[in-house]
Amino acid sequence: MLEFPKSDRTVRVRMVDTTTLMTVWSQVLIQPVQPGHEILNLTDVAFLIENEASGQQVMFDLGSRKDYWNLPAVVRQHFDESMASVRVDKDVTEVLSESGISLSDIGSVVWSHYHWDHIGNMALFPSSTSLVIGPGFKEQPGLLPGYPDAINSPVPKDAFSGREVIEPDFANGLTIGGFRAHDFFGDGSFYLLDTPGHCVGHLCGLARTTEDTFLLLGGDICHFAGVVRPNTSLPFPAQIPTEALDKDPVFPIPCPCSLFTSCHPIATVDQDKTPFYQVSSYEATAFTDPELSQRSVNKLLEFENSPDVLICIAHDCDLPQYLPTLNESPSSDLNAWKENGWKEKLRWGWVNELPRAGRPGRKPLVEGYWRDGKVWAEAIETLHRR
Numbered sequence: 227m228l229e230f231p232k233s234d235r236t237v238r239v240r241m242v243d244t245t246t247l248m249t250v251w252s253q254v255l256i257q258p259v260q261p262g263h264e265i266l267n268l269t270d271v272a273f274l275i276e277n278e279a280s281g282q283q284v285m286f287d288l289g290s291r292k293d294y295w296n297l298p299a300v301v302r303q304h305f306d307e308s309m310a311s312v313r314v315d316k317d318v319t320e321v322l323s324e325s326g327i328s329l330s331d332i333g334s335v336v337w338s339h340y341h342w343d344h345i346g347n348m349a350l351f352p353s354s355t356s357l358v359i360g361p362g363f364k365e366q367p368g369l370l371p372g373y374p375d376a377i378n379s380p381v382p383k384d385a386f387s388g389r390e391v392i393e394p395d396f397a398n399g400l401t402i403g404g405f406r407a408h409d410f411f412g413d414g415s416f417y418l419l420d421t422p423g424h425c426v427g428h429l430c431g432l433a434r435t436t437e438d439t440f441l442l443l444g445g446d447i448c449h450f451a452g453v454v455r456p457n458t459s460l461p462f463p464a465q466i467p468t469e470a471l472d473k474d475p476v477f478p479i480p481c482p483c484s485l486f487t488s489c490h491p492i493a494t495v496d497q498d499k500t501p502f503y504q505v506s507s508y509e510a511t512a513f514t515d516p517e518l519s520q521r522s523v524n525k526l527l528e529f530e531n532s533p534d535v536l537i538c539i540a541h542d543c544d545l546p547q548y549l550p551t552l553n554e555s556p557s558s559d560l561n562a563w564k565e566n567g568w569k570e571k572l573r574w575g576w577v578n579e580l581p582r583a584g585r586p587g588r589k590p591l592v593e594g595y596w597r598d599g600k601v602w603a604e605a606i607e608t609l610h611r612r
């Protein structure tokens with residue numbers, strides 16, 4: 227049984243659509259890959275956290291930098307292996323400014339982890355904004371001082387230049403749901419969770435939205451909602467509610483008995499209660515330690531099973547589709563998620579991504595490499611040589 231520390235302090239949470247669209251080879255992120263689901267659609271959200279008592283503001287993740295072709299060389303080399311298409315229209319700093327948020331008011335940026343699609347362009351923030359990274363980051367060989375001084379570092383040096391870089395203490399004995407926890411503001415309103423496996427220093431955020439409800443900001447603990455659904459608390463219903471399904475004239479509405487019972491890729495028993503996918507342990511996996519990652523996901527299931535927690539993994543395409551974003555509605559926050567029934571609303575949207583009778587589910591969100599709002603014609607040939 228999941229138990230949370232008590233507090234009456236909350237944070238206001240607003241979601242930022244980082245305007246990043248990607249299609250990624252599924253084998254990098256999930257298993258077993260299903261025929262017709264070889265490519266995974268990914269959007270990318272970040273979160274603006276505001277301590278309601280003190281007014282302190284923090285960003286949890288930043289999405290991708292708009293000029294992704296300027297990423298460190300080692301990251302660009304990986305594009306070929308992992309990514310089919312990418313488009314980034316805005317830096318998160320633009321979205322914040324357009325929404326009336328001053329960058330100098332952002333006291334800290336927390337990176338769920340150091341991958342390029344979460345760290346944005348830190349150099350655009352003033353030096354007064356500190357950077358918070360997860361346990362083990364500073365000691366990990368090859369990361370600091372950053373590219374190009376560390377020529378194989380996936381993180382640019384200018385992310386750290388002139389600013390405080392903080393690795394919080396997780397050794398004080400506090401745990402939540404089996405994860406080591408750090409009380410970020412010291413008042414119980416926002417915790418960082420040590421969620422290992424994807425890469426060194428991976429963090430989730432646990433934001434208290436009312437006295438007894440929480441948003442779990444998942445980063446890349448997993449990349450697809452079908453890695454935590456269905457589950458013992460939320461089994462597949464006999465019929466997926468039609469309002470959760472795309473109205474697609476080409477493909478028939480998927481039938482749960484064919485999609486999820488006879489064709490469940492993992493389970494032979496309790497198929498309606500077993501998550502559809504696991505994290506990838508293929509050779510091409512993006513998880514540094516797939517076994518440890520799956521153990522973290524298994525702990526995450528306890529949070530998913532709780533009616534008091536809504537899980538928001540960074541790349542869940544349903545989040546920007548169904549929930550208010552800072553981009554569209556700067557004054558709307560996510561705090562009343564339970565009252566609004568958003569956990570139920572988001573529950574089955576991911577089935578639209580699944581293949582139907584061996585044919586792809588949803589179409590790719592983006593095709594080609596984009597730059598300045600259009601396909602960058604020379605991208606595929608030259609991106610990796612720059």
Ligand SMILES: [Zn+2]
Nearest residue numbers: 339341424446
């Ligand atoms: Zn990642």
Ligand SMILES: [Zn+2]
Nearest residue numbers: 341343344446
């Ligand atoms: Zn990611």
